[in-house]
Amino acid sequence: MTEVPLDAASDDTDREAVAHERAELGEFVTGLSLDDIRSGDWFAKLIVQALSSYTHTVDWQYFQKRYEGLPADAIVDKRIKMAARYAALEGGLSASAYTLTIAATLGPRGGASAKTVPAAVATMMVDLAFITRLQLRLAYDIAVLYRTPIDPSDPDDMWKLIRVTFTIKTGAAVREGVLKTVPAMTRRVIKRFYSRTVLTAAKGLPFVGKYLLQRNVIKIGIPGVGIPLAIVVNRYTTLLAGRHAQAVFRNEARVIELAENLSRRSQHPQLMLWVAWLVIRANHKTADDETLLMRHLTRLAREQHQIVDEQLANLVDFDPAEVWLRIDAERGDLSDLLDAADRVATVDGAINAREKAVISELRERCRRADTALPPG
Secondary structure: OOOOOOOOOOHHHHHHHHHHHHHHHHHHHHOOOHHHHHHOHHHHHHHHHHHOOHHHHOOHHHHHHHOOOOOHHHHHHHHHHHHHHHHHHHHHHHHOOOOOHHHHHHOOOOOOOOOOOOHHHHHHHHHHHHHHHHHHHHHHHHHHHOOOOOOOOOHHHHHHHHHHHHOOOHHHHHHOOHHHHOOHHHHHHHHHHOOOOOOOHHHHHHHHHHHHHHHHHHHHOOOOOOHHHHHHHHHHHHHHHHHHHHHHHHHHHHHHHHHHHHHHHOOOHHHHHHHHHHHHHHHOOOOHHHHHHHHHHHHHHHHHHOOOOHHHHOOOOOOHHHHHHHHHOOOOOOHHHHHHHHHHHOOOOOOOHHHHHHHHHHHHHHHHHHHOOOOO
16 A cells, blocks of 8 residues: 555545655656556566565554554455555446447457557556555565565565455355445455456466456446446455455464464473374375464464474485384473464364364373383
């Protein structure tokens, strides 16, 4: 989102901020050719414009100073609502200039010169650039607030930000419940925004740009609705993007917090890594949250305990017997391992039967270790 105040209650202040951003993005659009727009190359250029200076300014301290005393969930909620309000205001300003000639102009045989961007297309691109930048910055804000920051110089982090911001399936939108509050007239249009195939990094930034362009054409391609549709679609798609980003980054923060707690409390940090992997592999498959947890557990073992377990890192065929041997070689209180196993089992949801069986076996072996006589 913009670096000008977004939390002002005054509509006049909000409109001024939106007008300022539209003017700024108008200059960006004038630097594009029609080929840039058709090909999707505009998106890569916008990412640089949207995030280069913004990510240097907006960090955890920035939000702490601005929203002193508020917890992350409350700040995120405010940022989502503010972004949705800005999106709605911008939609009203852009929609009045839309014409149905845009789709024809952007078609593969559009008559306009590839070096010239017609006024109607420029208006649509200001709208698209505004909403795209707004939602990218909103997702970035949410990542920062949940202490899962995005590194713009890391390609993997950038693809993650793009996927979280723009890749929302219809089913996910419905599950998040936002569409229940959308006026019936526009619910179908918004669903169409999210009915396409999930974006993949393999197709690259131009593909994302074309995908977003096609989505925006949907908004202006339905005659007889006009400004009300643009306002509502901008508002609710921004709400959807924000709440999706909140769900993703809040969940990641939850997993990181669990890893930090387990690492801090563990009296057997190296053995805990093996126990965690034992529980994760109990049902012979690994969920995304389990993979994320394991990644952070190994990172924390290295950073906090100076432990790098090469054998575990290079493991291909996992044999539970290896873990049982390691546990049986221990003596004393192993309750921290049992607690870790319980918590690891719930990271991706309710404990299943195979995980329960592993934890039951672990409990018995920990009991024997605690009651066994020490060596010698």
